[in-house]
Amino acid sequence: MSQEIAVVGSPEFTTGFRLAGVRRFENVPDDEKDERLDDAATAALEDEGVGIVVMHDDDLEYLSRSVRQEVETSVEPVVVTIGSGTGGGGLRDQIKRAIGIDLMDEDEQE
Amino acid sequence: MANDVKPTRKNLMAIEDRIELSERGHGTLEKKRDGLIMEFMDILDKAQDVRGDLAQDYEDAQKKINMARAMEGDVAVRGAASALQEHPEITTESKNIMGVVVPQIESSRVSKSLDQRGYGIMGTSARIDEAAEAYEDLLESIILAAEVETAMKKMLREIETTKRRVNALEFKLLPELYENQEYIEQKLEEQEREETFRLKKIKEKKEAEEKAEREAERAAEEAALEDAQPETAAQSPAANQ
Numbered sequence: 001m002s003q004e005i006a007v008v009g010s011p012e013f014t015t016g017f018r019l020a021g022v023r024r025f026e027n028v029p030d031d032e033k034d035e036r037l038d039d040a041a042t043a044a045l046e047d048e049g050v051g052i053v054v055m056h057d058d059d060l061e062y063l064s065r066s067v068r069q070e071v072e073t074s075v076e077p078v079v080v081t082i083g084s085g086t087g088g089g090g091l092r093d094q095i096k097r098a099i100g101i102d103l104m105d106e107d108e109q110e
Numbered sequence: 111m112a113n114d115v116k117p118t119r120k121n122l123m124a125i126e127d128r129i130e131l132s133e134r135g136h137g138t139l140e141k142k143r144d145g146l147i148m149e150f151m152d153i154l155d156k157a158q159d160v161r162g163d164l165a166q167d168y169e170d171a172q173k174k175i176n177m178a179r180a181m182e183g184d185v186a187v188r189g190a191a192s193a194l195q196e197h198p199e200i201t202t203e204s205k206n207i208m209g210v211v212v213p214q215i216e217s218s219r220v221s222k223s224l225d226q227r228g229y230g231i232m233g234t235s236a237r238i239d240e241a242a243e244a245y246e247d248l249l250e251s252i253i254l255a256a257e258v259e260t261a262m263k264k265m266l267r268e269i270e271t272t273k274r275r276v277n278a279l280e281f282k283l284l285p286e287l288y289e290n291q292e293y294i295e296q297k298l299e300e301q302e303r304e305e306t307f308r309l310k311k312i313k314e315k316k317e318a319e320e321k322a323e324r325e326a327e328r329a330a331e332e333a334a335l336e337d338a339q340p341e342t343a344a345q346s347p348a349a350n351q
Contacts, residue, residue, distance in 0.1 A: 002199040002218075005249065011188075016175045018191035019238070020245035021198050021222065051200045051215070052256045078260040080252050082168045091262060095154075098270040099147060103154055 003051030003077070006044045008037070013056050024050060033062040041067055050077045057083035115290045117297030125294065129287045136279040143272040145208050150265045157258045164251045171244035178237035190238050196222050198249055210268045212261035217253045221246045 006024035007017040010033075014025040024047070026040035041063060044053045053074075060068055060081060071079045072091070092104050115121055178187050198220040202213045221243075 002201045004197060004199055005252070015188055015191050016171055016241065016245045017249070018194065019175070019187070019242040020249050021194045021196050021219065022249070023194070023197045051202060052252065054252055073263065075260050075263050078256045078263070080164075080256050080259065082164060082248075082252070091259065091266075094263070094266045094270075098266045098273065099150070103151075104158075 004049055005052045005054060006047065006050040006077075007054045008040050008044050009054075009056045009059055013059075017054065022054075033059065037062045038064050038067045041071055045070060045074055045077060045079075047077075053077050053079045055079060055081050057081045115294060117294045117301070119298065122291065122294045122298065125287055125291050129284070129291065132279055132284055132287060136276060136284065139272055139276045139279065142208065143269060143276055146210070146265060146269045146272060149207050150262070150269060153258060153261050153265065157255075157262055160251065160255045160258050164248075164255050167244070167248040167251045171241070171248045174237070174241040174244040178235075178241040181237045182235055186234065187238060187241070190234050190242070200253060207261070207265065208268075210261075210264050212264055213257060215253050215257045217250070220249050220253070 004024050005017075005022050006026070007014045007022050008026040009028065010030050011027045014022075014027055018025060024044070026044060028036045028040050037059060041053070041055070044050055053071075055071070060071065063071060073094070092102065095104060096102050115125075175187065196219050199218050201216045201218070203216065204211045205214050206212075
């Protein structure tokens with residue numbers, strides 16, 4: 001089954017992806033993120049036609065704890081975060097928990 | 111708990127079988143955990159490279175769209191974005207790494223030629239084309255990152271589960287089984303000692319009884335002899351005369 005890519009974030013963030021042909025997007029203006037971003041992210045995650053959800057790293061801060069955890073651990077669809085951070089904050093914690101060492105930190109130090 | 115087990119030979123044999131199975135399972139799971147960690151290390155290296163490329167592509171794409179916005183205006187960029195006809199699609203196939211099913215994502219219609227994009231060439235500028243192209247490259251990187259990160263998440267879950275199973279066997283199940291085995295062995299030994307002691311006691315009692323019987327018999331014989339001797343003594347002087 002073919003799926004699509006969805007983008008969730010501010011209109012400035014989503015416009016570029018729409019220029020590349022992405023048609024599933026959730027525009028949430030910066031001043032409404034506290035109220036609406038949770039619902040927008042949940043809607044994208046629950047859409048069966050979506051295989052990848054793209055979000056900005058900074059937007060994760062606006063999500064409630066449960067939605068953020070869902071975003072960080074979701075596999076179908078997988079959420080890719082891009083932006084200021086190195087990405088995969090939740091992934092880093094998961095690595096620490098599963099392996100017992102902060103492998104990402106070690107690699108960064110090298 | 112050891113106190114819940116009945117100290118019988120049958121239970122001891124059952125526990126020994128369970129210990130053997132658990133030890134074998136523990137060894138196998140440890141090997142699986144180590145194998146998964148090694149595979150994960152390879153994927154992690156790949157993920158770090160992909161993340162680096164992704165950050166670079168995002169930066170380039172942002173620069174280009176900002177340039178397009180500055181030169182053409184936000185309305186023109188949004189207008190072009192709304193006109194897109196071709197939409198990128200992804201299809202997922204699966205690959206098995208040590209029992210973990212990880213996806214292989216195939217993408218189609220991500221990179222498009224100018225005429226496939228759908229917005230008019232006349233009404234837009236090269237800045238918008240460049241931005242669109244940069245975002246198409248970014249999407250390619252995102253798809254690759256999604257593939258690698260999904261594989262990482264799935265492998266991490268499997269590593270965590272396997273680790274938990276190994277720990278449960280090592281620190282919970284096996285110590286309990288060893289404790290039960292020791293308890294039953296001690297109880298059986300104790301029973302054996304009690305049995306030997308009891309047999310010894312019975313033997314001693316029997317021997318004492320037999321001895322007493324023999325002594326009684328001997329005493330009876332002696333008494334009979336003593337009774338018989340005066341009679342013969344009384345008869346002998348008469349015979350001498």
